[in-house]
Amino acid sequence: QVQLVESGGGVVQPGRSLRLSCAASGFAFNSFEMDWVRQAPGRGLEWVALTSYDGGNTRYADSVRGRFTVSRDNSKNTVYLQVNSLTVEDTAVYYCARAVYGGSLDFWGQGTLVAVSS
Amino acid sequence: DIVMTQSPLSLPVTPGEPASISCRSSQSLLHSKGYNSLDWYLQKPGQSPQLLIYWGSHRASGVPDRFSGSGSGTDFTLKISRVEAEDVGVYYCMQALETPRSFGQGTKLEIK
Secondary structure, three states: OOEEEEEOOEEEOOOOOEEEEEEEEOOOHHHOEEEEEEEOOOOOEEEEEEEOOOOOOEEEOOOOEOOEEEEEEOOOOEEEEEEOOOOHHHOEEEEEEEEEOOOEEEEEOOOEEEEEOO | OOOEEEEOOEEEEOOOOOEEEEEEEOOOOEOOOOOEOEEEEEEOOOOOOEEEEEOOOEEOOOOOOOEEEEEEOOEEEEEEOOOOHHHOEEEEEEEOOOOOOEEOOOEEEEEO
């Protein structure tokens, strides 16, 4: 069965960096676009970034462009989100999700919490 | 960027009664391939979101047939024919036509 497991979250100070990982299993990882979506505490969903099936095409939300980088290692069935220059506004649960049908997110991980605090 | 607007933001419903949520986009979501790039998701309390409807009206695998999606262009609706207790949570629409993808604000469905 499809599984997505995020890791790498934690408590960090403003200005610092983290690398989030999402390990996939149960499907042909190298055939699917992968997305990152975040949710600040008590707030709605915010789309963050995507990477195409081969990593050759990436897209970002305006709020993170230039600070976040999405990448993937198809040999490890893992997608990454490098998050730099963190601010308190980046505090959220970060979900990875598999994209199908041109962008619909049919499987989601359980999320990893990033808390930015001094 | 495409802006998604949902209404209502809060929806109290009696079990067994129908429910309807509206989603409007700031521009047409009609894809060149002929489908509408509009999804509906449900986030149950304490859980990750789950896909309910894709392409505006196609139920995702395992989704009960009491859920239906309709609409085209800029106006879309999610309907639940008879609400059950397990349907509580926050419902989001999302456009997948272009990046950045964008979600509606969410509609919180609660049981009366």
